[in-house]
Amino acid sequence: MVESDEGTPPSLADGDAPSLPTDRESVRDALVEWYEADHREFPWRRTADPYEVLVSEVMSQQTQLDRVVPAWEDFLERWPTAADLAAADRSDVVAFWSDHSLGYNNRAKYLHEAATQVETEYDGTFPETPGELRELMGVGPYTANAVASFAFNAGDAVVDTNVKRVLYRAFDVPDDEDAFERVASLLMPDGESRVWNNAIMELGGVACGKQPRCDEAGCPWREWCHAYGTGDFTAPDVPTQPSFEGSRRQFRGRIVRLLGEHDEMDLDTLGHRIRVDYTPDGEHGREWLRGLLSDLADDGLVRIEEGDDRTVALLR
Structure with missing residues (x-):
């Protein structure tokens, strides 16, 4: 059941959540009860x-x-x-x-x-x-x-990729950052950010992933869910995590690890240690390595010392 315009709180805009039911307390209670009955036991969830x-x-x-x-x-x-x-x-x-x-x-x-x-x-x-x-x-x-x-327990409603997917599917929220923020804030019970944010992220991670597991995970929102009722489980585009293997990030990590083991290393020795196909004047040579070191220096992680006969890198 869609709430009437007369009862729409000023925090919502027209079209924010066409399938959001009037009985929000039941929606909230169902999610919290589902989460408290069973959830993934990450150790940081046991600490404040x-x-x-x-x-x-x-x-x-x-x-x-x-x-x-x-x-x-x-x-x-x-x-x-x-x-x-x-x-x-x-x-x-x-x-x-x-x-x-x-x-x-x-x-x-x-x-x-x-x-x-x-x-x-x-x-x-x-x-x-x-x-x-x-x-x-x-x-x-x-x-x-x-x-x-x-x-x-003093936060606002969390809006991450999982939460967006849940709101998009369950209540037909448009793929719009402001709309997600408004609906998430409206749904979260006052003063309950700890349990609520854990619960709604758990829902997105366990029941409403890219491949939904509505029945298997016992999704507590099935009776209200727009996607469950229509069979349309599309969701907002999710950015693809770039491959780590062969990435600049991987080689930056290798540099930091090696410099952590040695007081200092000259450019060519470092290059040969982080990449088997390193050649000083090649595509992956000194110019490429200097670019990585420059990025790390900008981050305050390494420094480069230029000498008369060699260049060395070391951790800050």
């Missing part, structure tokens, strides 16, 4: 420590969650608090990141700097609201809201 939540969120960016779990546990064993991380040598943190294939190494740098901010600017106490958390280095709107939600 903002540092532990932040580490999980940064690690989860473009990394499969089953790979994040052991890395998250190892990271916290080595640096259990923000104070421990702030006191660590940044090159050790970057080397850990690279060794665990956690994506762009500048995330490790930003995480280290964010921990340092918490210790030096906030007296060791994490800020709690999305706006305040965005002041931390490398913490964007999504991560700030996730930490506020899962650590402090």
Whole structure:
């Protein structure tokens, strides 16, 4: 049943959610009950420590969650608090990141700097609201809201790819960023960002993936779902993650890992170690390698020293 224009809250625009039922409480209750009855047991879902939540969120960016779990546990064993991380040598943190294939190494740098901010600017106490958390280095709107939600139950409605897919299919929300934001905010119960954001992302990850598993996963929204009723399970375009194998990201990681093992390396030695087809004057030679090193230097991860007879690279 579609809500009448007279009852539409001012936060919604015409056409935002043609299939959103009037009885929103039943919709909310069904999702939360489904989530609380059974969900994936990621370890960061069992903590409200903002540092532990932040580490999980940064690690989860473009990394499969089953790979994040052991890395998250190892990271916290080595640096259990923000104070421990702030006191660590940044090159050790970057080397850990690279060794665990956690994506762009500048995330490790930003995480280290964010921990340092918490210790030096906030007296060791994490800020709690999305706006305040965005002041931390490398913490964007999504991560700030996730930490506020899962650590402090003080966040806004999360809108990620999974949530967009759910809203698009269930309530016929158009593929429009503002519409997704308005509908997600309308649905989230006041003061329940922790359980709600976990629940709706779980729905998108378990029941309403690219290949829906409505009945197998016992989707709690089947009775209202526009896609389930019509059989049309199309969804907004999902960006394709570029291949890691052979990518610049892969070679950047190899550079950081090698420089973490050696005090310094000259260009050609480094080139031959990261790529079997490296030839100084070839397509993948010194010019290509200097480009990678320049990117890493811009990120504050390495420095290049030019000498009379050779050029060397080393971690900052």
